[in-house]
Amino acid sequence: MADALRLFxxxxxxxxxxxxxxxxxxxxxxxxxxxxxxxSEGSQQRxxxxxxxxxxxxxxxxxxxxxxxxxxxxxxxxxxxxxxxREPMHIWGPVGLRLYLxxxxxATGHRTRFEVHIHEWEEEETGEVQxxxxxxxxxxxxxxxxxxGFRICAHPRPGRxxxxxxxxxxxxxxxxxxxxxxxxxxxxxxxxxxxxxxxVGRSRAGSCIAYCTDTRPCASGVELxxxxxxxxxxxxxxxxxxxxxxxxxxxxAAEAAMVARxxxxxxxxxxxxxxxxxxxxxxxxxEQARALFPESHLPEDMTSWSLPLVREE
Amino acid sequence: MADALRLFxxxxxxxxxxxxxxxxxxxxxxxxxxxxxxxSEGSQQRxxxxxxxxxxxxxxxxxxxxxxxxxxxxxxxxxxxxxxxREPMHIWGPVGLRLYLxxxxxATGHRTRFEVHIHEWEEEETGEVQxxxxxxxxxxxxxxxxxxGFRICAHPRPGRxxxxxxxxxxxxxxxxxxxxxxxxxxxxxxxxxxxxxxxVGRSRAGSCIAYCTDTRPCASGVELxxxxxxxxxxxxxxxxxxxxxxxxxxxxAAEAAMVARxxxxxxxxxxxxxxxxxxxxxxxxxEQARALFPESHLPEDMTSWSLPLVREE
Numbered sequence: 001m002a003d004a005l006r007l008f009x010x011x012x013x014x015x016x017x018x019x020x021x022x023x024x025x026x027x028x029x030x031x032x033x034x035x036x037x038x039x040s041e042g043s044q045q046r047x048x049x050x051x052x053x054x055x056x057x058x059x060x061x062x063x064x065x066x067x068x069x070x071x072x073x074x075x076x077x078x079x080x081x082x083x084x085x086r087e088p089m090h091i092w093g094p095v096g097l098r099l100y101l102x103x104x105x106x107a108t109g110h111r112t113r114f115e116v117h118i119h120e121w122e123e124e125e126t127g128e129v130q131x132x133x134x135x136x137x138x139x140x141x142x143x144x145x146x147x148x149g150f151r152i153c154a155h156p157r158p159g160r161x162x163x164x165x166x167x168x169x170x171x172x173x174x175x176x177x178x179x180x181x182x183x184x185x186x187x188x189x190x191x192x193x194x195x196x197x198x199x200v201g202r203s204r205a206g207s208c209i210a211y212c213t214d215t216r217p218c219a220s221g222v223e224l225x226x227x228x229x230x231x232x233x234x235x236x237x238x239x240x241x242x243x244x245x246x247x248x249x250x251x252x253a254a255e256a257a258m259v260a261r262x263x264x265x266x267x268x269x270x271x272x273x274x275x276x277x278x279x280x281x282x283x284x285x286x287e288q289a290r291a292l293f294p295e296s297h298l299p300e301d302m303t304s305w306s307l308p309l310v311r312e313e
Numbered sequence: 314m315a316d317a318l319r320l321f322x323x324x325x326x327x328x329x330x331x332x333x334x335x336x337x338x339x340x341x342x343x344x345x346x347x348x349x350x351x352x353s354e355g356s357q358q359r360x361x362x363x364x365x366x367x368x369x370x371x372x373x374x375x376x377x378x379x380x381x382x383x384x385x386x387x388x389x390x391x392x393x394x395x396x397x398x399r400e401p402m403h404i405w406g407p408v409g410l411r412l413y414l415x416x417x418x419x420a421t422g423h424r425t426r427f428e429v430h431i432h433e434w435e436e437e438e439t440g441e442v443q444x445x446x447x448x449x450x451x452x453x454x455x456x457x458x459x460x461x462g463f464r465i466c467a468h469p470r471p472g473r474x475x476x477x478x479x480x481x482x483x484x485x486x487x488x489x490x491x492x493x494x495x496x497x498x499x500x501x502x503x504x505x506x507x508x509x510x511x512x513v514g515r516s517r518a519g520s521c522i523a524y525c526t527d528t529r530p531c532a533s534g535v536e537l538x539x540x541x542x543x544x545x546x547x548x549x550x551x552x553x554x555x556x557x558x559x560x561x562x563x564x565x566a567a568e569a570a571m572v573a574r575x576x577x578x579x580x581x582x583x584x585x586x587x588x589x590x591x592x593x594x595x596x597x598x599x600e601q602a603r604a605l606f607p608e609s610h611l612p613e614d615m616t617s618w619s620l621p622l623v624r625e626e
Contacts, residue, residue, distance in 0.1 A: 016392050017358050023388075041388040042355040045330050065421050067391040071384075075336075075354040078380040079329050096420050103416030107409050108378050109458065145422065 003309045005030060005154060005207055007230065007269075009299040010046040014214075014236050014250075014272040015068050017041070020279070021301055023068040024272050026211060026232060027052055028152060031309070033133050036060040037150060037211045037232075043072035044079055050302060054080055055087075059131065061138070062093030063213060064147035065100060074104045081112040088115040092129075092138070094146045095120045121148060125220075134206070139224055141215035143249040149215065151224040154206030157310045166199045204310040210265065213272040216246070217255040225263035229307050233259055235270035235298075238277065238285050253285040257293035268296045269305070318343060318467060318520055319619045320543065320582075322612040323359040327527075327549050327563075327585040328381050330354070333592070334614055336381040337585050339524060339545060340365055341465060344622070346446050349373040350463060350524045350545075356385035357392055363615060367393055368400075372444065374451070375406030376526060377460035378413060387417045394425040401428040405442075405451070407459045408433045434461060438533075447519070452537055454528035456562040462528065464537040467519030470623045479512045517623040523578065526585045529559070530568040538576035542620055546572055548583035548611075551590065551598050566598040570606035581609045582618070 006029040013021030023040030027047060034056045036043070047054050054076055063069055070093075077089065089112075091097065098118045105111055125139040134155060138148040161181055171177060171194060176186050185195045210225035213234040225231040236250035245252050251259075253270050260268035270289055277285060282298055289296035299305070319342045326334030336353030340360065347369045349356070360367050367389055376382055383406075390402065402425075404410065411431045418424055438452040447468060451461040474494055484490060484507060489499050498508045523538035526547040538544040549563035558565050564572075566583055573581035583602055590598060595611055602609035612618070 016395050017361075017388075019358070019361055022358065041385065042358060045332070045335065045355060048330075048332055067387055067417075067421050067423055070421070071388045071391075072354065074380055075330075075384045078384075082329050100417065100420035103420060104380075104413065107413035107416060108380050108383070110380055 003031070004306045005209075005309055006304050006306045007209065008050045008052065008304045009269070009301060010043055010050060011040050012271060012273055012299055012301050013068075014274050016275045017068075018275045021273060021275065022046060023071075024213060025072065026271075028209060029056075030133050030154070032056070033058055035134065035152065037152075038063055038069040038213075039072040039076060040068055041071040041075075044076045046302065047076075050304070055083070055085060058087065058090060060089065060091045061136065061150050061152075061211075062091065062097060063141075063149070063211070064094055064143060064145050065096050066145060066214070069214075070097075070100065073101065074108075074110075077101075077112055077116060078108075078110050080114065081110065085112075085114045088117055090117045090119060092119045093121070094148060095122055096146075137224070139220040141212060141220055142218040143214045143216070145249075147214055147249075149210065149212035149221055149224045151208055151210050151228065153208040154309045156206050157204045159201030159203045162199050162201065169194060169198065171199065206310055207307050210263070211271075212259070214250055216249055217251050217259045221259050222263045225259060225265050228263065228265045229311070230267050230269065230305070231260050231263065231265040232269045232271040234272045235285065235289070236272050236274045238281060239288050241274075241276075253289040253296075254292055257289040257291075257296055260293045260296070266295065268293055270296060270298045273298075316344070316622045317619045318522070318622055319617050320522065321363045321365065321617045322582070322614060323356055323363060324353050325584060325586055325612050325614050326381075327587050328379075329588045330381075331588045334586060334588065335359060336384075337526060338385065339584075341522060342369075343446050343467070345369070346371055348447065348465065350465075351376055351382040351526075352385040352389060353381055354384040354388075357389040359615065360389075363617070368396070368398060371400065371403060373402070373404045374449065374463050374465075374524075375404060375410060376454075376462070376524070377407055377456060377458050378409050379458060379527070382527075383410075383413065386414065387421075387423075390414075390425055390429060391421075391423050393427065394423065398425075398427045401430055403430045403432060405432045406434070407461060408435055450537070452533040454525060454533055455531040456527045456529070458562075460527055460562075462523065462525035462534055462537045464521055464523050464541065466521040467622045469519050470517045472514030472516045475512050475514065482507060482511065484512065519623055520620050523576070524584075525572070527563055529562055530564050530572045534572050535576045538572060538578050541576065541578045542624070543580050543582065543618070544573050544576065544578040545582045545584040547585045548598065548602070549585050549587045551594060552601050554587075554589075566602040566609075567605055570602040570604075570609055573606045573609065579608065581606055583609060583611045586611070 008027040010025040011022030026037040212221040233256035235256040321340040323338040324335030339350040546569035548569040
């Protein structure tokens with residue numbers, strides 16, 4: 001599927017890795033580029049295992065500076081340097097990211113030949129950041145440390161140009177057709193005015209993924225996830241550890257489901273699962289979420305999920 | 314085997330990990346304690362896979378501050394903190410180790426509840442460091458960055474006290490026997506002098522492991538490995554990349570074998586194998602080493618090797 005996005009759940013665990021669940025990292029594979037959300041220890045090897053090349057990563061979005069979300073960054077960057085990468089890498093995250101990465105570079109003497117652009121967010125939210133193949137926005141969530149959630153959207157696809165209809169309307173080939181495609185109305189030589197919607201189909205919105213971890217359920221999370229195709233949301237604990245979730249700035253599976261429902265997303269993936277959740281507890285968590293939001297799923301490490309680049313009509 | 318050491322080859326690769334070979338880390342499991350030599354990215358999970366508990370690690374020896382040898386340290390320490398470790402951890406390595414670890418702790422805010430003692434070596438060699446269950450010495454090797462090799466030895470086991478012979482010689486039970494066990498000669502009430510070797514068997518030397526990576530073949534490596542039971546030696550390249558080994562401060566398999574032979578070790582494990590060495594090249598490397606030192610071996614990741622705690626007579 002060339003016109004698809006594929007989400008790779010490289011690590012679905014939290015805080016302490018287990019043999020079943022590595023620490024949190026999501027790869028979003030576009031046809032020509034892969035985005036990483038967080039970069040836990042061992043991510044570079046799990047990318048390889050998933051058949052993904054780190055050379056295709058141009059943007060890494062870091063939620064916050066707890067170790068379970070960032071301890072894979074230095075290795076990934078060093079390996080890219082050793083493999084002679086030349087393309088710049090952009091790493092986005094909270095203030096402190098530069099100190100972290102530059103401290104390691106100083107201590108080890110590893111300086112990459114390629115440029116590493118570190119973008120630190122100082123504000124509560126970023127507004128929409130337009131990039132070549134996607135746009136994203138980030139907002140502060142509610143955690144024990146400054147932490148951001150993301151909404152990542154594929155670009156909308158322009159509507160199709162209806163050549164048959166253009167012929168019928170006697171619109172000459174060339175610049176006039178281009179202006180219609182670009183959304184402008186035109187005037188023909190005979191005085192008729194043609195508006196774009198007469199020959200150009202409706203543009204289709206790009207698919208959107210919301211990534212909200214680590215966090216309590218909060219309004220920012222709901223806003224980021226509003227109408228998204230997929231939401232990955234903090235679901236560190238089951239219902240029996242509700243008070244621990246509150247104390248530690250995390251969510252339960254049920255709380256994740258409430259965010260999904262409030263935001264009207266199509267599908268929820270429970271994310272950032274505590275090592276306390278063994279195989280036996282998976283089903284209970286899933287039931288707690290599905291009671292509130294039926295399209296809840298609990299991914300295993302190294303599984304993936306595809307969705308179209310643009311939304312179906 | 315309670316009276317055995319077991320070496321776990323947690324990662325046998327070099328610089329850039331591959332699916333076959335993770336980055337270099339050796340675990341040496343004593344009956345009640347595990348030592349780590351280097352700590353590459355993902356080591357905490359590979360320890361789990363090997364059935365080893367990081368809680369039993371009290372000493373980590375770091376050869377040098379290149380990322381492939383140290384990017385697993387922050388995750389391992391953070392996990393031990395989250396699992397409520399209280400026992401101190403000792404980390405030994407070149408100057409710069411403190412800057413590396415404290416920089417990460419500052420940026421992430423991770424401060425461990427247990428004490429982390431960082432021991433930095435400023436001299437060319439450490440002399441013998443006596444610890445509870447083993448001793449080690451470290452010496453500067455020849456690499457592009459200050460790098461140390463290690464010789465790690467289990468404690469010698471005292472000879473057995475021959476009670477029957479002590480009875481025959483009329484040595485009273487108590488302090489006099491203790492002094493003989495401690496290696497002192499004694500005088501009996503009737504004037505006879507008894508020397509320890511009359512009632513105490515020969516002490517047996519502890520097994521010794523030499524770990525020499527990353528390095529050119531060098532005199533320090535030979536000294537560390539002198540008569541060792543096992544040598545793990547840098548063997549980054551095969552013979553066809555001799556000049557690259559020289560340029561980058563590494564060794565070829567044949568050079569590793571020459572060090573093993575010069576040092577008179579019992580067994581050599583080729584270590585720190587470049588990602589360029591595919592399965593097809595393994596055999597060639599091994600032949601290059603065995604031509605010079607027949608007891609050469611090339612370990613796979615996650616395999617292990619046992620040896621007795623004390624040397625057989």
